[in-house]
Amino acid sequence: MAMRKLSKVYQVYKRGMALCGGELKGKTAIITGANCGIGRATALELAKRQARVILACRSEEKGKAAISDIKRFTKNGDLVYKHLDLESLKSVREFCSDIIENEPQLDILINNAAVMNHPYVQTEDKIEINMSVNHFGPFLLTNLLLELLKKSSPSRIIFVSSALHKNGTVDFENFQNQQKKPYADSKLANVYFARELAERLKNTEVAVHTIHPGMVNTELSRHSVPQALNFIVNPIKFLLLPSATEGSQGIVHLATANLGKDTGKYYGKTGQEEKWPDISADTAVWKKLWDVSEKITNLNSQ
Template identity: 70%
Template sequence: MSVWKYATAGCVFALSIMVLRKMIRFYKRGIPICSTKEMRNKTVIVTGANCGIGKATALELAKKHARVIMACRNKEKANAAILDIRKMTGCGELIFKYLDLESLKSVEAFCQDIIEHEQKLHVLINNAAVMNHPYAQTEDGLEIHMSVNHFGNFLLTNRLLDLMKKSSPSRIIFVSSALHKYGKVNFEDFKGHQRKPYADSKLANVYFARELAERLQGTGVSVHTLHPGMVNTELSRHSVSPALNFIVNPIKYLLLSSAEEGSQGIVHLAVAGLGSDTGKYYNKKGQEEKWPEISSDKAMWKKMWEVSEQLTHLNKAI
């Protein structure tokens, strides 16, 4: 009996500590830890900006007077996010533009719109992603994680490079995941079931980011990759059945970082004076970390680029 008493007391104590830590985080969330440099006259694209880390990032950049293009596939959710952000700040400019990374046709149309109507693009934040989505093929015949988390980003970024070079100094930020170090890219099949769909697709995107940084040396366009850690957002909505959400959601709220906390490193990389730094890897606070060994094979970077170039028809004129 005494064992259960101590176990219960321990659980209550641990829960109390978690609640207290969450309350402290909530109190401090309005205190920025990132650079206070403003973004006046800067245009930023944030993909997946209607919720989670993307929305929190859009809010913080708007506070810094940036012109934020919210690239989302759901117009209603994007407009609702804009209304929410406007309740918290009247600064900056917020613009919705339709983008569905599942569709290469949609990516092409979005990029054409940006090229035709935007004079400058200073920051591109590749944030949108899917995780643990049920197996599906996109209209382009690609497995959905590979399409959204890598191939869509590959085409989007490359199509906008000329505008970013014209706007230099500019920067590209990849919101990655530490889970990429558990991935393995199957170069023989991007259509079927992947071994670890999320990790595999994030590793593919890391290969792209590293190769891109090499190719953009000396152009005035820098490349930065960040893992935000485990964050309580809608990204994990496919990981647990709806029936279990009522149990899991409170636990996630207590244990995981909030979207606001997860966005801090991204915002820091978007606004900080990074000088000539490029091709580096950062944690959720924007602090540099060593690249995992799996991402350091340059032959894999090149191979991923070549395959992506073929599957996205990158060399086709738009």
């Protein structure tokens, strides 16, 4: 089993190398949470294709270490670390101000960063942490960067979602306290946002794509398993789950492929289109969450 796993990883890596070229030369991409897991794997693939890749991460040490690691595998691309903490709406605003002031264009925004079942904490903005990182932070970030994305069009926004959003619920009166299913609930909120955003941008050249990469062997699930069991769980994850490189392939496809006028669609792990789950179909809920999110993030304040 271990040999088959290693062979599969090699084939994915080889395929990615074969597809590399200059198709993103002159393009700028932002990837949130790019210091590890799928985010770092995606940054590597976009750098291979000669993109300018901004790694938006909370930890400067980890962000710069990721850049050093990526440079071991490619001399292409222009890799930049910028501080972004999605737990803090202030940090989101500072990041966006930096981007708008210093970046002449933004072609690809990949909302990748997430936490999964983080123990209950209220952020400095009095928002439950899973909701802050997975929905409210990306909501503010994306909206503040919209004008730059429009100016750089045709451009695209990619939401890295999760099939687990199908198990979520959104309690509009309870974004401060413990969620029933923190990860699923916050990912469902994120999906509602993605669908409403696509609707609002349908007459522009800014496309919105949502993808679920499936279960992948990354650090995302670290809060879901007792630390004492990691020595048992980690080898099993390695053998049974796709690697971060494999898990990034669908995202890379959405970032690089000529998708024509496609927008507002939902994609599976390899980038194939799938039907939107019924839970996300209520357009009135999309609009309601947008309005609530505007107020909680003070989106329109100066």
